[in-house]
Amino acid sequence: MAHFLLIQCPDEPGLVYKITGVLFRHGLNILRNGEFVERENSRFFMRTEFAGDFDPAQLLAELTELLPPGASIRFSDNHPKDIVLMATKEHHCLSELLVRHAYGELNARVLAVISNHEELGDLARRFDIPFHFVSHQGLTREAHEAAVLATLAPYRPEFVVLAKYMRILSSEFVAHYPNRLINIHHSFLPAFVGANPYAQAYERGVKIIGATAHFVNEQLDQGPIILQSVIPIDHTQSARDMAQAGRDVEKIVLARSLKLVFDGHVFVNRNKTVIFD
Template sequence: MQTNILLINCPDQSGLVFKVTNILYNKYDLNIISNGEFVERNFNHFFMRTEFSGAFDREQLLKELYAVLPANVEISLTDQKKKDIVLLATKEHHCLSDLLIRHAFNELNANVRCVISNYNVLEDLTQKFGIPFHHISHEGMNREAHEAAVLETVQRYTPDFVVLAKYMRILSGEFVSHFSNRIVNIHHSFLPAFVGANPYAQAYERGVKIIGATAHFVNNDLDQGPIIAQNVIPVDHTHSAREMAQAGRDVEKNVLAKSLRLVLNERVFVYRNKTIIFE
């Protein structure tokens, strides 16, 4: 039987969990498979993620939930169907190839609709997996014209999410506005440290003892969007910046894959400039 996912966030008040589960179980006899709740104490805000199965009338269920919850509640009710995603890449293959392999073996809850790149370096790799590849060169075009061409191609596929698999171009606020909290980026450092370009060179110069990677949603501030997942590995003074970059690639692809598992399975709430994660 199909599983449905209910996401609720609203100002906290007494009895919210009871109100929701009472409707699901007592009124609709739905089977609650899992349930998670969290209250952000600083802002007294409530978050709830519930997986359930059973037959129900969607519009009626939503109507009853809105009737018992605070007036400014946000409710999302989805099934577990695969999301459509578009991948943007430049030249580095490690994140893209990892996602394409996971997709080929049905390890992503997603349909990879296409890959878009400003270079053709990764075209042969992409086509080995039967995925459409669009080479939209930035050469001879100003940034605005190139981005408009990329946006037009992305929108042709109407994706649920856009994934920047080492796409090494900064997106404008205009582009980002079309996909609010729906662009996932992998950044090759442990944010908020070492933002921008050449983070491994920055890390080397500072003599860091750990390096890491951060997956985050993209917003108008460079590398400052809500963080989804992070991880680190140890390094020491014997590692050059090049060796740090090589070691970091495995971290990057694993962190990106983890972030997509969370996002594609409706386990992430975005609140202010942070995320609430139900793993």
Template sequence: MIIVIQCTDRAGLVASVSAILAKNLFNIVSLREYVDQAENLFFMRLEVSVGGDESTLEKQLRKVLPDDANILINPLPEKKVVVMVTKEYHCLADILIRNYFGTLGATVQCVIGNHNVLQDICRRFDMPFYFISHEQVSKDEFEGKIADTVEKYNPDYIVLAKFMRILSPKLVAKFPMRIINIHHSFLPAFIGASPYRQAFERGVKLIGATAHFVSNELDEGPIIAQQTIPVNHSFTAADMVKAGKEIETSVLARALKLVFEDRVFVYKNKTVVFE
């Protein structure tokens, strides 16, 4: 069983929580905690063996925690996700394979694409694919169709697996901190389109990828995971793109694992990640 807690910090919180668990015969298997001293915020993630009575556990924890405590016990044990794509296959293929073999940590409900290029690979995995074109329609109409399709499945998270359209604040607000994007750059460098071309022209010696939650500011949402690899003068822009795809797949897979295992806390525009 997983327990996650976020609240104002004060002395003795770890001891208080541990005492409640011991009293209810729950054995702590793993405990991670962090205090942001500047913000006076406390974060805790526990794995406990099931053995006591869960029904009153949250109520008992609230008695020893600050009034603003956010407590989740075994949150979303079987998460559901919707994946959104455009034309690039590498991140989607990795997600579909992990989903097929039951190693994703969640269940993919469907894939939505604003082009139909990736419909065939979804068919091969018996995955529902919805082609919703952005062409010759208003952005409101386009995103309205997306929202209607997503809401049919009531997912816990939406994964933008190289979905190359900027979402409006209206759509983002429907799913706050539930949309995860993979950006082909080591943010905050090279925001927006063609980051590998930007990196090539700048002559950088490192390229990377960033998985983050989507906010109203382009590519500036809370960061979940990042990774870089070295490059040099011999790399063309095409070489960087090829190398970058490997990083994007790896970083997105890592970020999804962290989120699905309830290891990520979001506050302000930052994250605490217990890896």
């Protein structure tokens, strides 16, 4: 099994040398190493893929001693991540993820699907995944979010994936899953933030539309972008046609962004991501 070491800290001379020295002394062999210094903030990022047996606690202790205070040090492996999917009525992202999951391609265990509507229950059941209908009807936002959080809690998900969940989440909700809440936005952000991006795109007469997978933070549609993709369109396409065409992009972008995150390729750097191949 491949292991990953993900380090983020203030830059200083000798970091690669020191870190790889620890790995070397433990007899671990580096298979791939990516390192990047963001010069603006003099911030160091390194992702190391390595092979061999090791004691994570021991390695962590040695690395912590060597690295500047406040360094973020994460070990990861490609164990399947525990996730919960949230959706509303549109099936395309949910079905994409459930199919990949059924064939072991998602590097995740889908523990449950939560929706504020009933429509997608059939789909979840086809794939033998527990489905929770948590209606928002007649509830305040706070009450509904409390109900969703209560449904999520027992699953203890590592990540929560918004697979076309069409309600805006409060900062309070988001704070429960910092950098662990991933959303697909149906436009090429920052174009067309907010509701009905395809209607907006149609009105503006753009020639390309897109989709954006991003971590959710407390600001709507402003979280760190993981992946974006686009497709060309033309004047013959209505807003509805665009939405249809856009779905193919949305689901692929979401699925690929999850792979990047679950396989330990992605760092969050304030409102941006650093992503190593």
